Amino acid sequence: MPYVTKNPAQYFSALKEDSPEALHIGLFFSRTITEQQAADLVKLGRDIKNTSRLIRCLWLRFRDGDESICAALQAFGDELVGATSIQSLVIEGKAGLAEVQCLAGFFGDNKLRGLQLRRTDIDESASAVLRPLFSGSDSLKVLDLSQNSKLGDAFIQDMLVALSEGEVKIETLNIGECDIDATDNDDIERITGSGVEMIAGYVSQCKSLSSMTCRLLNLDDVGIGELANVFKRDDCFMRRLDLGGQFGNNGIKILAEALKTNQSIKTITLGCYKNLNDVGAEALLAVVDPFSTTHADRKSEWDSVNKSNHTLQSVYILDRPTVTVNNELVTKLRSLSNLSPHQTLQTKAWTHIESNIEGISHIGLETKHMPEVLSFVQKRGELNGLFQLIRSHNTLEVFEHPSPERARLSDQMDRIERENTLLKKLLKAERERSQSLRKDNHAIRNVYEKKYGKNCPSMTTCKQLWLDFVEVLKEPLW
Numbered sequence: 001m002p003y004v005t006k007n008p009a010q011y012f013s014a015l016k017e018d019s020p021e022a023l024h025i026g027l028f029f030s031r032t033i034t035e036q037q038a039a040d041l042v043k044l045g046r047d048i049k050n051t052s053r054l055i056r057c058l059w060l061r062f063r064d065g066d067e068s069i070c071a072a073l074q075a076f077g078d079e080l081v082g083a084t085s086i087q088s089l090v091i092e093g094k095a096g097l098a099e100v101q102c103l104a105g106f107f108g109d110n111k112l113r114g115l116q117l118r119r120t121d122i123d124e125s126a127s128a129v130l131r132p133l134f135s136g137s138d139s140l141k142v143l144d145l146s147q148n149s150k151l152g153d154a155f156i157q158d159m160l161v162a163l164s165e166g167e168v169k170i171e172t173l174n175i176g177e178c179d180i181d182a183t184d185n186d187d188i189e190r191i192t193g194s195g196v197e198m199i200a201g202y203v204s205q206c207k208s209l210s211s212m213t214c215r216l217l218n219l220d221d222v223g224i225g226e227l228a229n230v231f232k233r234d235d236c237f238m239r240r241l242d243l244g245g246q247f248g249n250n251g252i253k254i255l256a257e258a259l260k261t262n263q264s265i266k267t268i269t270l271g272c273y274k275n276l277n278d279v280g281a282e283a284l285l286a287v288v289d290p291f292s293t294t295h296a297d298r299k300s301e302w303d304s305v306n307k308s309n310h311t312l313q314s315v316y317i318l319d320r321p322t323v324t325v326n327n328e329l330v331t332k333l334r335s336l337s338n339l340s341p342h343q344t345l346q347t348k349a350w351t352h353i354e355s356n357i358e359g360i361s362h363i364g365l366e367t368k369h370m371p372e373v374l375s376f377v378q379k380r381g382e383l384n385g386l387f388q389l390i391r392s393h394n395t396l397e398v399f400e401h402p403s404p405e406r407a408r409l410s411d412q413m414d415r416i417e418r419e420n421t422l423l424k425k426l427l428k429a430e431r432e433r434s435q436s437l438r439k440d441n442h443a444i445r446n447v448y449e450k451k452y453g454k455n456c457p458s459m460t461t462c463k464q465l466w467l468d469f470v471e472v473l474k475e476p477l478w
Helices: 008-016 035-050 067-080 097-102 104-108 124-136 152-165 193-205 221-231 249-259 278-288 298-307 327-334 341-355 367-391 396-400 404-452 459-474
Strands: 023-031 055-065 088-093 114-118 142-148 172-177 211-215 240-245 267-272 314-317
Touching (some): 008 023, 023 035, 035 067, 097 104, 097 124, 104 124, 152 193, 193 211, 221 240, 249 267, 249 278, 298 341, 314 327, 341 367
Parallel strands (some): 055 088, 142 172, 172 211, 267 314
């Protein structure tokens, strides 16, 4: 438990120090606040506003008391308005609307990065006081509503609407009820299935959210389905997930189906208050470990390797009376991987290749991929694995793969061959034209010999012969 005190003066000297070390300030409000304590609270609030030191957390714990608590807290809260040194505020215990109203001015003007309402009685009536923080803050990153008893759907709706309308970019959101296993406690105002649906809707819109805790009595299989629809989307950036409620094997199977396509969640914690046995645990394991189930052939196993989740590293199943998962499965789920997604995929790929080293044709690799495959096998299986792969009948063709120089020369040879084919066509056409002229020459000679014989002709005869030749040339050749 964090340290809290009823003596505000304890922090005076520390606030005046010029130190880079952040402070934790814890105050305890209970029974009656004396006049001296009230005066010290006012001075403490003033010193917090003026200090140069960073205050990592201001923790306010409340127990039953009289009206002097609210009076002193109001004066303290007025001094805090505009304080920028406080990084996070925790309100714990018997605090409700009255206590929150005392800090209304501070909620409207601050630089809080985190707000935690822990085991409080805060309900819908406090929404209006907290709304300026939810909708107007540009620094709030963490919102923790853990183990509260009066939140209800109305408060959740007001809060989520305010967060959606403002510029706040929540990175961590924790919503939890106290005693979620106590179904007969009428003093607790539960968040219903509609509230769970509203939470899922906000999560789907909040792209900055990376961590979420949702522990609610009415988080059942249907609620898990609402959240699962968000987790399976490509634009889900959640990294840590903590779920607790009235779900068991069926809800876990729904979640496992969504995790098959999720590429962001690394750690999951599950608190199931319905029957969860090996069936549900094996469904989770199969999402990450493709070798945990039997496959019809090598091709189907390889497909499972590619489709498996490579991001999820740990699944913690909390011990509950309804949980009967065997210890071996629990241990496996807690340590699925400690590698990056790419390294995890490489490990799975090598496990498959190693067991099928004599034949990997089912993987569908082309010849150009084989150098990389050989390099991968040599790194993972050393020389023994490399030699086994080379000896297999599927990989000898790697040595026929052309070098870059041969590929370049091959392109040049193809171009030269195309040019040579064109020249052959031109040469053939020229030969056909020459043959035609030769035939015409023979025809003219035959005409002359028939008319004049083979004797040398006179000048008049040559002239007439030349005119006849010109007439022949005028005739088209084609």
